[in-house]
Amino acid sequence: MVKRKIWSARELRQRLFAFALVVPALVVLTVTIVIPIVDVIRMSFLNYNLLQIKNVSWNNFGNYRYLVGRQEFLLTFARTIYFVFVSVAIQFVLGLICALLLHRQIIGADFIKGILFLPWTIPMLIVGVVWMWIYQPQYGILSYIVHNLLHLTENPVNWAGQMNTAMPSVIAATVWRTTPFMLVMLSAGLQTVPQDLLEAAVIDGANPFQKFINVTLPCIMSVVKTVTLSSIILHFQMFVLFYVITGGGPVNATTTLTVYTYETAFMRYDFGKGAAVGVFWLLFLILFSTFYNKYLSKKEAFA
Numbered sequence: 001m002v003k004r005k006i007w008s009a010r011e012l013r014q015r016l017f018a019f020a021l022v023v024p025a026l027v028v029l030t031v032t033i034v035i036p037i038v039d040v041i042r043m044s045f046l047n048y049n050l051l052q053i054k055n056v057s058w059n060n061f062g063n064y065r066y067l068v069g070r071q072e073f074l075l076t077f078a079r080t081i082y083f084v085f086v087s088v089a090i091q092f093v094l095g096l097i098c099a100l101l102l103h104r105q106i107i108g109a110d111f112i113k114g115i116l117f118l119p120w121t122i123p124m125l126i127v128g129v130v131w132m133w134i135y136q137p138q139y140g141i142l143s144y145i146v147h148n149l150l151h152l153t154e155n156p157v158n159w160a161g162q163m164n165t166a167m168p169s170v171i172a173a174t175v176w177r178t179t180p181f182m183l184v185m186l187s188a189g190l191q192t193v194p195q196d197l198l199e200a201a202v203i204d205g206a207n208p209f210q211k212f213i214n215v216t217l218p219c220i221m222s223v224v225k226t227v228t229l230s231s232i233i234l235h236f237q238m239f240v241l242f243y244v245i246t247g248g249g250p251v252n253a254t255t256t257l258t259v260y261t262y263e264t265a266f267m268r269y270d271f272g273k274g275a276a277v278g279v280f281w282l283l284f285l286i287l288f289s290t291f292y293n294k295y296l297s298k299k300e301a302f303a
Contacts, residue, residue, distance in 0.1 A: 037282070044279045048272035063276035072252070073260070073277070080256040083167065084235040087174045092228060094175070095182030100212075102183075103190045113187060120180040128244030131173040135159035135245065160246050166253045173241055178234070182227055189223030190216070218299060225296040229289060236285060257281050 044064070047057045067073045098116065102109045119127070134140050137156040147156050159169045193216050201211045217224075239258035242248060248255040248263070255263075257277060265274025 040275045040278055043271055044275035046272045046275075048270070048275070050269035050271065059272070063273045064280070066273060067276055067280065076252070076255055076257060076260045079167075079254075080236065083171065083174075083238075083256055084232055087171050087178075087235050088228060088231045090171070090175050091179045091182045091231060092224075094179050095186050098179075098183050099186040099190055102187060113184065117180040117184055119177050120184075122177070124177065124240040125244065127173060127177045128241045131169075131176075131241070132160065132245050135169055137161070161250055163250055163253050166246050166250060170241055170245055170254055173245060174235065174238065177241070178231065182231065185223055185227040186220065189220035192223075193219040221296060221300040225293060225300075229292055232292075233285060233289070236281065 045058060045060060047055065047059045047062070049055075102113055134142050135158075137143050137158040140159070142159060143156040146152050157165065159165045197215050197219070198211060201215050206214065237258060238256065239262065242254050242256060242259050243262075246254040248259040261274050261277045261281075264277060265271050
């Protein structure tokens with residue numbers, strides 16, 4: 001028979017004090033995250049249209065069946081996957097290259113890192129407005145360089161207003177804004193690579209590429225996992241740049257899940273279907289994050 005442990009008065013006070021310290025954080029998380037998520041999930045099972053506010057009713061999985069059966073939603077989801085994959089891949093490659101270059105003992109490396117980090121400090125709305133003017137066909141600096149100076153085009157190019165250039169335009173602005181975060185995180189990760197392992201690899205005859213693949217990359221894999229997953233989640237939530245630069249156009253060429261959710265819920269006033277988009281998006285990120293984290297955890301040097 002297992003004897004039940006009896007807490008002393010001191011242990012009880014300590015546990016109550018620890019619980020009291022945690023309670024405020026739990027309350028804030030519950031109010032700001034848990035309750036809104038539960039409410040959105042509930043709303044996704046309703047016919048909830050502001051134009052018919054008196055006819056709100058339970059429709060089971062009707063909103064989800066509607067979305068899955070619409071090509072518009074499936075194309076939007078595929079477009080979002082494309083945007084996230086391309087943006088994060090470019091950022092990772094650029095950030096890693098810059099981090100490796102600045103990791104060398106060069107003069108002013110810390111100052112250069114500070115300069116390169118500046119785009120990350122600029123608010124997203126300001127970034128969107130600046131790049132919107134850069135892409136402006138008549139007065140934008142990009143059209144001036146390409147059309148007036150280099151004479152590569154016959155007419156000024158509406159970079160954000162054409163089907164084939166709208167998404168690359170938003171991707172370029174996104175990469176400029178978020179690559180510094182990738183650079184700083186990877187630079188910090190490179191500082192943790194044990195020098196004795198690198199020296200041992202050199203003694204064994206490894207070339208720089210082999211050292212990076214077999215020593216450096218496994219040692220910083222935990223940082224790579226964290227920073228790439230954070231960037232993926234951040235880019236799934238990207239709304240401001242799309243809305244400011246292209247507005248989701250032209251002809252839905254840059255309509256991602258964030259823009260689609262906004263249009264469904266706040267322009268068509270269909271909160272039920274808008275909530276269903278959000279829940280679908282949430283479930284996808286949960287599943288993806290679980291498998292992504294599990295896969296990269298196996299690649300860590302000290303896993």
